[in-house]
Amino acid sequence: MVIEAFVNHGEATVVVKKENVLVFAQGLKKDPALDFDMLIDLFGVDYLHWEDKADRFEVVYHLYSSRANHRLFIKVSVPESDAAVDTVTGVWPAADWYEREVWDMFGIVFRGHPNLKRILMYEEFRGHPLRKDYAYNQRQPLIGPRN
Amino acid sequence: MGKPINSEARATETRSMLLNVGPQHPAMHGIVRIIAELEGETVLGADVEIGYLHRAFEKMCEQGPYNNAIPYTDRLNYVSPLINNIGYCLAVERLMGLRTTERCQYIRVIMSEISRITDHLTCIGATAMELGAFTVFLYMIKAREFLYEIIESVTGARLTISYARVGGLKADLPEGFEERLRDAISRTRKVLKEVDGLLGANRIFIDRLKDVGIISREDALAYGITGPFLRSTGADYDVRKAQPYLVYDRIDFDVPVGEHGDNLDRYAVRMEEMAQSMRIIEQALKEMPAGPVLVDREEKVIPAAEMVDEAKIGHTQGFKAVGVEADPTLEGTGRPFHATVYAREKNVSLPAKEDAYGNIEGLMNHFKLVMHGHGMRPPRGEAYFPVEGANGELGFYVVSDGTERPYRVRVRPPCFPIMAALPKILTGDMVADIVPTFGSVNMIGGELDR
Structure with a gap:
C-alpha cells in the first residue's frame, strides 16, 4: 500500500497509491497506536514542469494525533488523465471544505464527496487558478478585459 | 361567489424560513454569507459561503522571489500580521536548513505574543460590541492602541508591518523598547482587569454566551479545529507546547483550557491567553541576550x-x-x-x-x-512549519524547485476549519446566537479566503 516512506525536514512522510488512500486513512484513524484524529490540512500541488514526477498533481494529506502528538504527511500522486481521488470526508469531516478547495483550485475530483462545488471562486469561474498553466493575470468572462 | 377559503388549513401550515445574513452585514465582519434555515427562531441548518475576500495569495507567492511574499503574509491575518510574517520565514528557513540568531528568536517570540494579544483584544472587543457592550470595545481598542504603538516603533507600520525576513528581521529593536513595552503591558493589564470587571460577572453577557455555540471535543478534533476554539473544549493542543519552535521551550507558560466548548469558555480562554502572553513577553525580555552597543566611530560619517x-x-x-x-x-x-x-x-x-x-x-x-533573476535559492524540496497563530495552528508549506521563486506556498489557515464547522455549531441555537457564536470564531477574512 505504501510506496515510499521517509522523513522530510523532520516530518514523517509516506507516499501512497491513489486507489488505497481511503483504506489507508481509515486505518490510520482507527489504529490505537497511530490515532490520527485530526486532519490538519489537505491541499494539492501541480508539478507540471517537474521531469522527475511521473504524474502531474500531488494531493497532500496532513494528519496530526492530538493524543500522541505526532504528525504525518501522506502524498498521493494523481495523473492529469484521471484526476480523481476518493474522498475522506467520511473519515474526517474536516476534509469537506479542503477537498472543495482542491477541486476549486486544481480541478481534482473527489469521488463520493457530498457537495463538491467551488468554495473560494464563484460558480461561473472558468479554469482552476492554482494550476501552473493558468496565468496569474488571466482575465475571466464575468470580469471582462482590462480597459 | 367563489368557494369559501379553508382558513383553518392555511393557519396551521408551517414552513421553515431561509434567512440570508451577509455578506454585507456589520456583524459578518464584512465578507461572509450565512444562509440560515429557521423554524421560528431556531436555526435548523446553515450554509456558509466564503471566498468574498479571495486575493489569490498562494498564486501571487509563486510569482516573485521568496522575500516578496512577506508583504502578502501581512495581509493574511490583518489583526496579528507579525505571526504570519514569522511563520512564513520559519518555513523557508527550515527549507534552507537555517538557524537564526538567538536575539532574533527572542524578538520573534516577543512580537508574536504582542500580536496574539492585539488579536484577542480585537476579537473580544468586537464580540462584546455586537452584544451591545460598546464601552468594552472602546476599552479594548484603546489597549490595542498601546500595543500598536509599540509595533509601530519597531516595524515602522501599524498593520502592514513586513518585519520578518528570511534569515532574520528587518531591523533590531529601537532604543527604549523594553521600558515602553513594559509600560504598555502594565496599562493593558489594567484595561483587561477593568474589562473583566465589566463582563466577567455581567448577567447579560454571560446569559448570551453560556451554553451557546457548543461544540464537543470530538467534533472539534474531527473538524481539524485548533487554537483557542479547540482549547475551549478541553483539548490542550497548542503548537507552542506540542512542537516548541523559536525559544518557547525555554519559557514557562500555561495553556488555558475550557470545559464546555461554548462561547463563554472561548471568551475565558482568550482572556487567560492574553495574561499568559504577557508572562511570555516579560520572561523573554529578561532572558533576551543583550543588544549590541553602538560603537563610536572616530571617522567622519x-x-x-x-x-x-x-x-x-x-x-x-x-x-x-x-x-x-x-x-x-x-x-x-x-x-x-x-x-x-x-x-x-x-x-x-x-x-x-x-x-x-x-x-x-x-x-x-x-x-x-x-534583483530580477537573482535571489536566494533553497534546495529542491519542500518543508512545513507550524506556528501557533492567534486563531490556531498556522502552517506554511513551501515547495522549492531550486529557483529563486517558491514553486508553491500553501497556507494552513486557522479559521478555515472553524468556519467549516460553523453550520454544525449554529444548528439548534437561536437566530440571535448567530452573532456571538460567529464573533467567537474570530473569523479573519484575509486568512480564510487568502
Whole structure:
C-alpha cells in the first residue's frame, strides 16, 4: 500500500497509491497506536514542469494525533488523465471544505464527496487558478478585459 | 361567489424560513454569507459561503522571489500580521536548513505574543460590541492602541508591518523598547482587569454566551479545529507546547483550557491567553541576550545618499574606511544591529544597509539577493512549519524547485476549519446566537479566503 516512506525536514512522510488512500486513512484513524484524529490540512500541488514526477498533481494529506502528538504527511500522486481521488470526508469531516478547495483550485475530483462545488471562486469561474498553466493575470468572462 | 377559503388549513401550515445574513452585514465582519434555515427562531441548518475576500495569495507567492511574499503574509491575518510574517520565514528557513540568531528568536517570540494579544483584544472587543457592550470595545481598542504603538516603533507600520525576513528581521529593536513595552503591558493589564470587571460577572453577557455555540471535543478534533476554539473544549493542543519552535521551550507558560466548548469558555480562554502572553513577553525580555552597543566611530560619517552622489563622479578614494550613516528611516538596520538579528548566511540574509550603500561587496550581495533573476535559492524540496497563530495552528508549506521563486506556498489557515464547522455549531441555537457564536470564531477574512 505504501510506496515510499521517509522523513522530510523532520516530518514523517509516506507516499501512497491513489486507489488505497481511503483504506489507508481509515486505518490510520482507527489504529490505537497511530490515532490520527485530526486532519490538519489537505491541499494539492501541480508539478507540471517537474521531469522527475511521473504524474502531474500531488494531493497532500496532513494528519496530526492530538493524543500522541505526532504528525504525518501522506502524498498521493494523481495523473492529469484521471484526476480523481476518493474522498475522506467520511473519515474526517474536516476534509469537506479542503477537498472543495482542491477541486476549486486544481480541478481534482473527489469521488463520493457530498457537495463538491467551488468554495473560494464563484460558480461561473472558468479554469482552476492554482494550476501552473493558468496565468496569474488571466482575465475571466464575468470580469471582462482590462480597459 | 367563489368557494369559501379553508382558513383553518392555511393557519396551521408551517414552513421553515431561509434567512440570508451577509455578506454585507456589520456583524459578518464584512465578507461572509450565512444562509440560515429557521423554524421560528431556531436555526435548523446553515450554509456558509466564503471566498468574498479571495486575493489569490498562494498564486501571487509563486510569482516573485521568496522575500516578496512577506508583504502578502501581512495581509493574511490583518489583526496579528507579525505571526504570519514569522511563520512564513520559519518555513523557508527550515527549507534552507537555517538557524537564526538567538536575539532574533527572542524578538520573534516577543512580537508574536504582542500580536496574539492585539488579536484577542480585537476579537473580544468586537464580540462584546455586537452584544451591545460598546464601552468594552472602546476599552479594548484603546489597549490595542498601546500595543500598536509599540509595533509601530519597531516595524515602522501599524498593520502592514513586513518585519520578518528570511534569515532574520528587518531591523533590531529601537532604543527604549523594553521600558515602553513594559509600560504598555502594565496599562493593558489594567484595561483587561477593568474589562473583566465589566463582563466577567455581567448577567447579560454571560446569559448570551453560556451554553451557546457548543461544540464537543470530538467534533472539534474531527473538524481539524485548533487554537483557542479547540482549547475551549478541553483539548490542550497548542503548537507552542506540542512542537516548541523559536525559544518557547525555554519559557514557562500555561495553556488555558475550557470545559464546555461554548462561547463563554472561548471568551475565558482568550482572556487567560492574553495574561499568559504577557508572562511570555516579560520572561523573554529578561532572558533576551543583550543588544549590541553602538560603537563610536572616530571617522567622519557621511549620509548614504551623499556617498552615492560622490561615487557617481568618481570620488571613491578612501570610501571603505569611512562609515556610512544609513537613512534615519532605516534605524536599526545598520551593521552593529544587523549581526545580531540576521543569520550569517550571505546567500540568504540581506546585507546591512551601510554595506549595501557603502562598499562593493555589500552592494553585490544586495544585488544578488534582490534583483530580477537573482535571489536566494533553497534546495529542491519542500518543508512545513507550524506556528501557533492567534486563531490556531498556522502552517506554511513551501515547495522549492531550486529557483529563486517558491514553486508553491500553501497556507494552513486557522479559521478555515472553524468556519467549516460553523453550520454544525449554529444548528439548534437561536437566530440571535448567530452573532456571538460567529464573533467567537474570530473569523479573519484575509486568512480564510487568502
